[in-house]
Amino acid sequence: MIATGTAPARLGPRLRHLLELCPEEYPVADVGSGHGRLALELARRRPGAEVYATEARPGPARELRRLLGPSSPVLVLEGPGLEPLQGLGCRGAVIAGMGGHTIREILQASPALALGLDWLCLQPMQDWEPLWSWVTGSGWWDPQGTSCRERSRIYRTLLLRPR
Template identity: 35%
Template sequence: MNLPRRLAALAGYVPHGSIVADIGTDHAFLPVYLVKSGVCPRVIATDVNPGPFAAAEKVVTTYHLQDKIDLRCGDGLRVLQPGEAQVLIVAGMGGGTIRDILAVVPAMLNQIRRLILQPMVDAGDLRAWLVENGWLLADEMLVEENGRIYVVILAEPGTEQVRDPLLLELGPRLLEKRDPLLLVYLEEIIRRHQHVLSELARSSSTGARRKVRELEVKLARTENIYNYQGRR
């Protein structure tokens, strides 16, 4: 089974022999790959919505993996028992949704050794929650698929040193290791800030002026980081 690049990046962070819970699995392609490739002896695959859950059931049945992939329909970590999995994957959702899934049942995270997360938006909010709640950003990577850049975060229990909100938004490990896609990623972020600033320029409300000042500071710092990374 050939995995798309984004899912392959997630699979690359799974330690050999570990029991994984893939929360919000949808089609269950990743659990099928992890079991079929021998990385995981067993995977728990969950989804809260009946449509994606049915899609997962169909794929798991097609591959005759019902005994190795434990499918559960339900909300986030509520369908897990403490200690059932060592690794959690939560991918393809907004950073806020991922944060809420992790935050809602704190006891469930006690025995988790690895979080493999792939927020579609708001990665900074998710990183901020992780570092405030005893998780170290062990590694991060950018993946390009069909013209879009995705952020993948590996978190492990520990103390993260970086607390600067802008660095947490951009990705401390992406910056330190100068991810191969970093400059393209920063260019995208800079363009997005410039676009928002041009939209805000049409409004003269006090709120808009405050947002402009905040975003101008953020944009200037991001451009400095981009220029520094460009020279490295």
């Protein structure tokens, strides 16, 4: 398990930067949450607010539930991209730790859900430029780009607000 009680989850500089960029507008979802550390910190930041962590497939979703533990405030959902968020009234979502093309495909696959959010935080592991070009070319959002360093690597992060 990553954390119990009030002990903080371990966030490196990349995830800490992402957390600081996320507006405090809940409910929120961490899409492709993986280890669940960011989702846990999002929940810790606003006790009682709904925080969802998603995984596309049963195996990773099971592992995420195991890592978070039975008393976690984070609700784990299973399904691809933004689809598990249907009907939940999320105001924001984070999509991080995947390639820029995968993030674009997730947004393109669920335009109504993507545009129904008040904010999106995107942090691709690679292919930042094509994601940036697509986002700016779509005209759907006002993007704000930032970056951080973890070890020797620079990570770019985008905060999107619908126009």
